[in-house]
Amino acid sequence: MANFLQQVVSGLATGGIYGSLALAIVLIYRATRVINFAQGEMGMFAAFIALWLIDSGWPYWAAFFATLGLAFVGGVLVERVVIRPVERAPVVTVVIVTVGLLIGLNGAAFWIWGGDTRAFPSAFSTRAIHVGGVAFSIQDFGVIGVSLGAVALLFLFFRFTKLGLAMRAAALNPEASRLVGVRVGWMLALGWGFASVLGAVAAMMVAPTIFLDPNMMRPVLLYAIAAAILGGLESPIGAVLGGLILGVGLNLISTYVDFVGDALKLPVAFVVILAVLLVKPTGLFGRATVRRV
């Protein structure tokens, strides 16, 4: 039982990371019908910048928030410079551009920082706390708090602010949004900015466990895509819950199903993608919109 609870909590920690990256993917997908394959690489790049700031003597949280600011600006710039020119192109073209961006950022990180694996500091102690005889890691709770906190802030922003409403409207119905004076192009750019912030949070939270190197986010992105598809690519809440379900599920499977272990975790995520697409393509929480004609 103790082991089970430990595995659930550490599953929630990784699941929160998958969920926040999955939410980043859903944000951009809803607005543009494109899966941004560079989402993980953008986060990796941000984590390298964070480490560089920390190594230059910045306190962890100062570096953390400065990195989020830079990630936001970076996300907006990527949309304006790289995505805008292909805005009206077919979806496949835009997807290929994001793949190009993935390769470009990966190459740039190798070129600037080299391919060595580096340790990344954690904001939280790796000590254990004991609750009712079960030992939990403080780091797991910290990671859950930060990733779900970022997600919650974003939900509040979309739900309760005028700008958040305009961003939702721009994604749902760009034509009608323009007619009420919403600058749709800028809403898309802001969306990329927020997605980039979520990716940076995910990367900085996962880096202490899987270490920092230019390829670190590849598997995380795959899990995040699986989580997004599981939750329904259209549903922000689904993406987060999908991430948590996947994180906990994979952790339990690799603990209790002997032949899976750690080695087969990634293929299991792939099976999840396939199964959802075959059985229920709208995912667990995606729904067709009610529309009376």
Place this chain on the structure above:
Amino acid sequence: MAALLELDNVEARYGATKALHGISLTLDDGSIVAVLGANGAGKTTTLRAVSGTVRRSGEILFDGRRLGRRGPEAVARLGIAHVPEGRGTFAELSVKENLRLGAYTQRPQAFKADYSRVLNLFPWMLDREGQQAGTLSGGEQQMLALARALMQRPRLLLLDEPSLGLAPGLVTDIFRIVRELNEKEGLSVLVVEQNAAVALETAERAYVLEVGRVVVTGASDELRRNESVRRSYLGY
């Protein structure tokens, strides 16, 4: 009266297809003008040329200012609200969210007053603030689209086929509200209609289009009295 909107030799095209072949039209400040004609005559395109949702050339003046290459976002900010044909609403959002979006370009402090003013015109919306717009009936969606446009505090309202698919009673309601707004608040309206009889009752002047050109224009009374115009262009 001064002209609020002037179109001079306006052309518009969808890709390679020309939809307007040089339209000229004048709308006086505080008046209601109807654009009539058969399907494909260019009525909707005329409104879209004004709001900037179609590529256009020629000159459009609003309140003495050239619209030039302004896109729909910029045109909306000048005080022109366009209620497009059919669905001008955000189906996935609630009634209140639709109205908040209408007020997007307004100061936040003005929202409360503007909102209650709109609820006065459409009292049923009060109980249904939270309802998803896509689940409203056709008539309710049309009213919501109109209400959303009013939240923009426009000087000029562009109304595209407000009667489309609505029961006659509802059509009367919507036109009554438009007339009221025009009389009480001086709202100017450019309305496109298939239903010429209703439109001519409301508008002071009308332009009849045929394949992207103005073929007849005049005061509504004259057009209604003119038998040959009625038969050949208005179909009633």
